[in-house]
Structure formats: structure tokens, C-alpha cells
Amino acid sequence: MPINSFLGVFAKSPLKPLEDHINLVDKCSKGLLPFFQAVYAQDWKTAQETQKNISQLEKQADVIKRELRISLPVGIFMPIQRQDVLDLLTQQDKIANKAKDISGRILGRQLVIPVELQDSFMTYLKRCLDATNQATKVINELDDLLETGFKGRELRLVEDMIERLDEIEDDTDTIQISLRRSLLALEKDLNPVDVMFLYSIIEWVGELADISERVGSRLELMLAN
Amino acid sequence: MDIINNYGFVLIVVAAAVGFLMAWGIGANDVANAMGTSVGSKALTIKQAILIAMVFEFAGAYLAGGEVTSTIRKGIIDASYFVDTPELLVYGMISALFAAGVWLAFASYLGWPVSTTHSIVGAIVGFAAVGVSSDAVAWGKVGGIVGSWIITPAISGFIAFLIFQSAQKLIFDTDKPFANAKRYVPFYMGLAGFVMALVTIKKGLKHVGLDIPADQGYYIAIGIAVLVGIVGRWFISRIKLDANAQKDMQFANVEKVFAVLMIVTACCMAFAHGSNDVANAIGPLAAVVSIVESGGEIGKKAALVWWILPLGGIGIVAGLALFGHRVIATIGNGITHLTPSRGFAAELAAACTVVIASGTGLPISTTQTLVGAVLGVGMARGIAALNLGVVRNIVISWVITLPAGAGLSIIFFFMIKGIFAP
Numbered sequence: 001m002p003i004n005s006f007l008g009v010f011a012k013s014p015l016k017p018l019e020d021h022i023n024l025v026d027k028c029s030k031g032l033l034p035f036f037q038a039v040y041a042q043d044w045k046t047a048q049e050t051q052k053n054i055s056q057l058e059k060q061a062d063v064i065k066r067e068l069r070i071s072l073p074v075g076i077f078m079p080i081q082r083q084d085v086l087d088l089l090t091q092q093d094k095i096a097n098k099a100k101d102i103s104g105r106i107l108g109r110q111l112v113i114p115v116e117l118q119d120s121f122m123t124y125l126k127r128c129l130d131a132t133n134q135a136t137k138v139i140n141e142l143d144d145l146l147e148t149g150f151k152g153r154e155l156r157l158v159e160d161m162i163e164r165l166d167e168i169e170d171d172t173d174t175i176q177i178s179l180r181r182s183l184l185a186l187e188k189d190l191n192p193v194d195v196m197f198l199y200s201i202i203e204w205v206g207e208l209a210d211i212s213e214r215v216g217s218r219l220e221l222m223l224a225n
Numbered sequence: 226m227d228i229i230n231n232y233g234f235v236l237i238v239v240a241a242a243v244g245f246l247m248a249w250g251i252g253a254n255d256v257a258n259a260m261g262t263s264v265g266s267k268a269l270t271i272k273q274a275i276l277i278a279m280v281f282e283f284a285g286a287y288l289a290g291g292e293v294t295s296t297i298r299k300g301i302i303d304a305s306y307f308v309d310t311p312e313l314l315v316y317g318m319i320s321a322l323f324a325a326g327v328w329l330a331f332a333s334y335l336g337w338p339v340s341t342t343h344s345i346v347g348a349i350v351g352f353a354a355v356g357v358s359s360d361a362v363a364w365g366k367v368g369g370i371v372g373s374w375i376i377t378p379a380i381s382g383f384i385a386f387l388i389f390q391s392a393q394k395l396i397f398d399t400d401k402p403f404a405n406a407k408r409y410v411p412f413y414m415g416l417a418g419f420v421m422a423l424v425t426i427k428k429g430l431k432h433v434g435l436d437i438p439a440d441q442g443y444y445i446a447i448g449i450a451v452l453v454g455i456v457g458r459w460f461i462s463r464i465k466l467d468a469n470a471q472k473d474m475q476f477a478n479v480e481k482v483f484a485v486l487m488i489v490t491a492c493c494m495a496f497a498h499g500s501n502d503v504a505n506a507i508g509p510l511a512a513v514v515s516i517v518e519s520g521g522e523i524g525k526k527a528a529l530v531w532w533i534l535p536l537g538g539i540g541i542v543a544g545l546a547l548f549g550h551r552v553i554a555t556i557g558n559g560i561t562h563l564t565p566s567r568g569f570a571a572e573l574a575a576a577c578t579v580v581i582a583s584g585t586g587l588p589i590s591t592t593q594t595l596v597g598a599v600l601g602v603g604m605a606r607g608i609a610a611l612n613l614g615v616v617r618n619i620v621i622s623w624v625i626t627l628p629a630g631a632g633l634s635i636i637f638f639f640m641i642k643g644i645f646a647p
Contacts, residue, residue, distance in 0.1 A: 008612055008618075010610070010611065011611055011615075012610065014610060016609075075614035076612055077610065079603075148393065148397045149397070149398070149606040150606055152399075153398055154398070
């Protein structure tokens, strides 16, 4: 037993690290904004720096993820299901991974976004990051949810937030469709391999919103238990 | 008989010394644990906690501490076995104190939150069963103690659950948690004051020579409760709303209100602890003194000699002030997600349980009630995480406390007997 084992009764709470983790993830995905600005300007040096920053944040998030996984042994009694916490963490982590992948892929190929697409792509990216941001906000409510014993007014508030997250995700889907259509119109003038990669980048950026939505729905499931 | 007459003073001095050791151990380990939740939730600083503990432990010991003494002294062993050989009872009580003190020191060193009550009970049972006769032990009472491993945490857990749930309903789960906190928290303070006052009046004040009739006692307790509530309300009204509380979440501010309440419950806890656990140190000591002073006669109910209670109180306070701060400091850094509102539910429940038990004369353990209360708050989904592995270890340490205390006291008993034997 550790020194002063009575206090050992209080295990390390999983909620705080969960919040820390998504805050880092959010910061990491927000790194895509300056990254794409650099890409638009074809300033590959700055792009490389911002990409490095993104991947560093992703690594920090990984550290929290690992610590949280280790610090949640079976014998811990929590107000929420253990498996739910781990699932939520995994989803959160995927956002950071995706942001890193997007920036890495673009940088690796020095992929240029066609000028005609740049504006609508930026709107699209921002909307997807809105989703991530909303997911972050929702997770940051966990503290207050705990305070109210996961029910009542606070629960409704969080459910509303999750609903808004779903709406944002719907938005990104619509933008994605129109973005694809614009790309289709430009296709014949572009390098076919680039076009393939552009499609997958558009899809990946969309996944930022998809996964964020999944974070929200995981939380919803968690609250339903 | 000769031994008591010849060595009476030496025996009293030895008993007082080991009694002080025992009280010291209680202060260093148990009290520090009891104050832990307040410090952990940052409602109190370590200095404040020590100060509160000093004042209220002593008050509890002095004002409400007399009742449990007789349970330990008379309930567990049958005094009639010692009528012809009172010196055996004297040796036994000294060795019991010594054994419990040593066990407590050992357990504290390892960080085990063992029950001081059960170490002394185990020790008394040990020397009585082996040194005298196993018939001298009231085994039914010992069985009751084993039962208390389950019952005490269950009671305090249940109370904690209720308190936490009521706070949820009245304060947290409402549209205006801050306003509601201001409105209702004084009532919780009043409740704490009421329980404390009632036990003091009903059980404790006899020792200082006051005897208040029952119905009058209730009125006084209600009066004190109201007074505590009003003072609490005044303190709460001085809390300023944080600027960024304009959003619909106000829980940070609500916690500030609870931090004020936490101070009251910390006082309550210290008081309860003093009233219950001082008896562990002074009960056997009082037995020794009364036997020696009466020249070997084991009286039915010996009056406490005036210096015994203060000795126990000072021992506890000294143990806490000189040793406790280390334990409390580790606590202060160790706890995560224990906010004032949750800590308060656990502490108030534990205090209520101890105070009630102290009133009815049950030898329960403060550590057990706290563990039970923490579990209760956890069950009410209040604490973010509990380590059940540690809970299991704590329960195991409770179980081994009885045999460990018994074993040590048997050894010491034969040693002391050998020293004084003619």
C-alpha cells in the first residue's frame, strides 16, 4: 500500500486528463489553419514548421492518452463506465492523428490547393474545426456534469451542445459535396494524381468533423448509462 | 494486592506515559486522516486545519468524550474475573495501551489507516483471553465489533449518500445553483451544529458538572444550530460572485459557498473524533488509575480523575501538531477531484455517524466511518473515481488490527507481569 493509504481511496480522476487531452487535440487540429495558409502561399518552410508543431501537439496528446489508459485499472470505481472513458479517449485521439496525417500528406507531396478551390476549402476547414471545437466544449462540461451527478439541467445543456455538434457536422457534409463538385469541374486541367490526393484530403478534413461528432455521440451513450 | 499498594504510583506513571503515547499516535495518524478531505479539497490550508483540529479535538474530548470509556473498560472484559487479582487488570491495561500504541506507530509508518479503536479492543481482548481466561472476554461484544466493520461504513455511507443527494436536488440541479447554495447551505451548517450540540449536551456535559434535562437539551441544541446557521449565512453573504460566472454555469462559485460549509464540517469532524477516540487512550488509563487509587478494588463505575481527559486531549493535539502536518501535506497533493461539496458530504456524514455512535457508546472507528462516507459519496456519483483496490486493502488492515493488537498485548502482558512479579 502506498504511504497514507486512506487517501489512496481517491483514485486519480479520469475526467481531468480527458479534458486536458481534448484541449490538446483541439489545439493540434487548429494548427491546420496556419498550415493551410502557408500552403496557399506555397511557403513550404513555414508549412513545415507548422506541421512540426501539429505533430508535436499530437505527441503530447499521446502521452496523456497513455497515462490515462495506465491509470485506469479495473479496480477503480467511477461514476462513468470505464470502457466508455477509454472509447471516448480513443475517438479524441483520432482527431489529432487525422490532423497530423492531413498536414503530413500535404507537406510530403507539396500538394497545391487550386486557387479556385481555396476560398471554399478554407470555409470547409473552418467549419470542420468548429465541430472539433464544439466537441472540446462538450468534453469540458464533464466537470460540471460530475457536479450534478450526471442528471438534470446540466445534462440537458450538454445534450443540447451535442445536438449543435451534429448540426455542424451536417453543415460540413453539405460543404463537402459542393467542394467535390467544384473539384470535378476542375479535374481535367489538373494532374490526375494530385486530384486523387485532393479528394482524399477533402475527405480527411471532413473526418475531423465526423470523429468530433462521434466524440459527442460516445458521450451521449455514456450519459445514457 | 501488595503490588498495587507498593508500586501504585509507578504503575500510574507508566500507564499515563503509554496512554500519552497512544494519544500521540491517534493524533498523528487518525486526526490527520480526518482532516484530510478538507485540506484535499482546498477548503482549508494545512495551518488552519491543524488549528481547527487542535481546538475541536480537545473540545470534543473534554465535552463529549466520557461515554465510550465505560464501554471499552467494562463491556469487553468481565471485571469479576479480576476481583482477586486486580494487579493483573492493571498490567493488562498498561500492556494493552502499549500494544495499541506500538501497533499504531507501526501502521502509521507503513501508511495503514488502521482503527485505533480496534487496536485497543484487540489488545484488551488479547491479554484477557490468554493472560487470564478466555471466559473473561465478552465474546458477544467482540462479535459486535467485527460486525461494525460492515455496519459502520454502511451507516455513514448511507448518510453521506443522502446528504449528497439532497445537495444535488436543492442546489446543483437547479437553475440558480449559486442563489440556492446561499439559501440552503446555512441549513446544512445548522444540521452540523445541531448534532454536535446535542451530543455535547446529552452525553458530555455531565463530566464538567452540568446536567441539563433532555427536553431543555433539545431546545439548546436547536438554538445553537440556528446560531451556527446565522453566522454561516453571514460568512456566505460575503462571498463575491466571480465575474465570469455570467454564463449559466456557476458551480465554481457554489463551491466557494461549500468551502465555508466545509470549515464547519471540519470542526464537526474534529469534535466528533475527539469525543470518540480520546476514549481509546484514556479508557484503559482510567481503569488503571481507579484500581490503584482504590487500593485494588475494581469499582462498578469509577469516576474519571480530573487529569486524565486533558492528558488524552493534549496527547492527540501534540501528535497532530508535531507529526500530523506531514500526513496532511501528502493528502493535500494526493487527491484529485475532491471538491468542497463532495468533501463536505463525506465529512458531515462521517461526523454525524461518529457523534451518534459516541452518544450510544458504540466503539466505532473514525477511519471506518470516513471510508464508508467516501464510498457513499462515490456511489452517489459524486467523486470522480475511487480506488476499490485500496478500499480492499484498508478493510484487510482493519481485520488484521484485532489479532495484531492482541498478539502484541499478550507479549507485553507477560513481560510486565514478569517485571512486577514478586
